[in-house]
Structure formats: C-alpha cells, structure tokens
Amino acid sequence: VLLVESGGGFVQPGGSLRLSCAASGFIFSNYAMSWVRQAPGKGLEWVSYTTSGGTWTHVTDSIQGRFTISRDNVKNTLYLQVNNSKPEDTAVYYCVRLGQKWEYDYWGQGTQVTVSS
Numbered sequence: 001v002l003l004v005e006s007g008g009g010f011v012q013p014g015g016s017l018r019l020s021c022a023a024s025g026f027i028f029s030n031y032a033m034s035w036v037r038q039a040p041g042k043g044l045e046w047v048s049y050t051t052s053g054g055t056w057t058h059v060t061d062s063i064q065g066r067f068t069i070s071r072d073n074v075k076n077t078l079y080l081q082v083n084n085s086k087p088e089d090t091a092v093y094y095c096v097r098l099g100q101k102w103e104y105d106y107w108g109q110g111t112q113v114t115v116s117s
Helices: none
Strands: 002-006 009-011 017-024 033-038 044-050 057-059 067-072 077-082 091-098 104-105 111-115
Touching: 002 091, 009 017, 017 033, 017 091, 017 111, 033 077, 044 067, 044 077, 044 091, 057 067
Parallel strands: 009 111
Antiparallel strands: 002 017, 017 077, 033 044, 033 091, 044 057, 067 077, 091 104, 091 111
C-alpha cells in the first residue's frame, strides 16, 4: 500500500489549493478514505472522509463550506479542495486509508500547507 500526497505549499488567506493523494498497491475503489491534519504543536485532527464509491462524504464542522473531499476511482486518486483558506488551516495534511473496521490503517507521508500573508 502506498499513499503519496501532493499539492501543498504556501497560500495567502482567502486563497485556494487542491491536495491530491495518489494511491497504489490496493484496490482503491474498495476502501473509504480520509484526510487528517496536524497543526504545529497540536494533535491529529480528522478533516474529512469519503466512502469507497464517493457517494457519501463528510467534513468536520469547523471547515464546513470551505473544504471539499472527492475521489476519482479510475485514477486511484483522492482530493481535498481547500477554499477560503485561513491561517488556522496551516498543518501537515495526511491521506489515510480506512480499513474494514473503519480504522486508520495506512497513512501517506503528508503534505505541508501554510496559510500566511
């Protein structure tokens, strides 16, 4: 199993970016996926998840209306669209596979997002 995130970087407050996670080594369309983030000096925070087919998604309340999770099961890629970014969105963002019992069983290496003027 390999999960490789990309798309992070610097963005000004109010800006947008799209994170991607390329998945390989397993049947991507069989698994729910999630994004988890860790801000500097803080613990892990669940951000969003999508079911295996992408028909049901959910984001944490604090980012509702700004972040959108999606997936392309042909390209084996998970996405996180970040809009209207805020300084508090600064974090390392991890792509995570959800196992059969909805546990976090595989993690990517993470991609850094920094929101600053």
